[in-house]
Amino acid sequence: MKRFIGFIGLLFFIFLIVFTSCSDPLIKKAMSGDAKAQYLIGKSYYDGKGVKQDYNEAFRWFKSAAEKGIIEAQYWMGNCYYEGRGTKQDYNEAFRWFKAAAEQGIAEAQYWMGNCYYEGRGTKQDYNEAFRWFKAAAEQGHAKAQKNLGNCYFYGEGINEDYNEAFRWFKAAAKQDDADAQWNLGKCYYNGEGVKQDYKKAFRWYKAAAEQGYVKAQCDLGACYYYGEGVKQDYKEAFRWFKTAAEHGESYSQYNLGICYSKGKGVKQDYKEAFRWFKAAAEQGDAYAQYRLGNCYENGEGVKQDYKEAFRWFKAAAEQGDADAQCSLGNCYENGKGVKKDYKEAYYWYLISYLNGYIAAEPNIYLIEKILTDQQKQEVQNRVNEWFRTHPLE
Secondary structure (H helix, E strand, O other), X not given: OHHHHHHHHXXXXXXXXXXXXXXXHHHHHHHOOOHHHHHHHHHHHHHOOOOOOOHHHHHHHHHHHHOOOOHHHHHHHHHHHHHOOOOOOOHHHHHHHHHHHHOOOOHHHHHHHHHHHHHOOOOOOOHHHHHHHHHHHHXXXXXXXXXXXXXXXXXXXXXOOOHHHHHHHHHHHHOOOOHHHHHHHHHHHHHOOOOOOOHHHHHHHHHHHHOOOOHHHHHHHHHHHHHOOOOOOOHHHHHHHXXXXXXXXXXXXXXXXXXXXXXXXXXXXXXXXXXXXXXXXXXXXXXXXXHHHHHHHHHOOOOOOOHHHHHHHHHHHHOOOOHHHHHHHHHHHHHOOXXXXXXXXXXXXXXXXXXXXXXXXXXXXXXXXXXXXXXXXXXXXXXXXXXXXXXXXX
């Protein structure tokens, strides 16, 4: 009995220590059942302000306050369930609590309701409902909801496609420094979608997002400098931004960095570095990089010449629809480079490459046609037709 009493005393002592930095009146209110005070203590635990961060305690206090109708606590209950903080992750429960808060006008909860419907988490996927909730939050000035609403309009998800409306909402969010929205706004200006094409404004918004660390914008900013679009051409700046994004794993930037090293643009020419970056992007599935990596192996640039590896990477890119790689693959089959010589396969890939717009494949087609029989040519052409049935031209 004494040990039990001692244990209770210890718990009480710990409780007092934990709350020494919280105001005594707030503790007393919470302990006496004051819902608002319970919410504030939960938030202190969640944020680790005035007390050691503890999601379990935060959840406990949020739950008590939420069940008493504190709207903010209901939102944070949804957050805890969604992120699995202080409780087991449960999208159904997250959805339930987000809904309770959203229906009472909490913009953050409305935004998360939109996400739940968009992703199909805790509820059946429904773009119409996602759009509705994003719109509710966006109209209250919620930046991320504005950006997502822009995406709904841009891609026609839950609403008819409307680039003008997409632009309007991207701009609203971009002005609130949402980096994703700034990048999307830059894309609108770059492509003339929902607004008159303007490379200078595209550059401005790419730069705003890039300086916030948004990787896709860093890549596009590098491209603006590389090609002199919206800004004076500057290969060194292009290289700098490509490198920044590439080091964060952005595959197209890795490819572009490889191009810079390969051509000596903005940096000293270095085939080994070019190979390294082409390989990094190729292994992430970038078709352009796979083609370039194939060239490196074929020509022995930055790596020991290896026709089998060249063939492997040309094939990887060709199967993704890269017309240059398709022609190079045809050349491998025609000349037995890295693979057994096969004129029918060479003809197959040359035809696909040519029909994909690579005009330089045409002479190769004529040469192979002189070797094949009419029956062989027809067999290949049937296969080519099947290719384009499953890989339609854009």
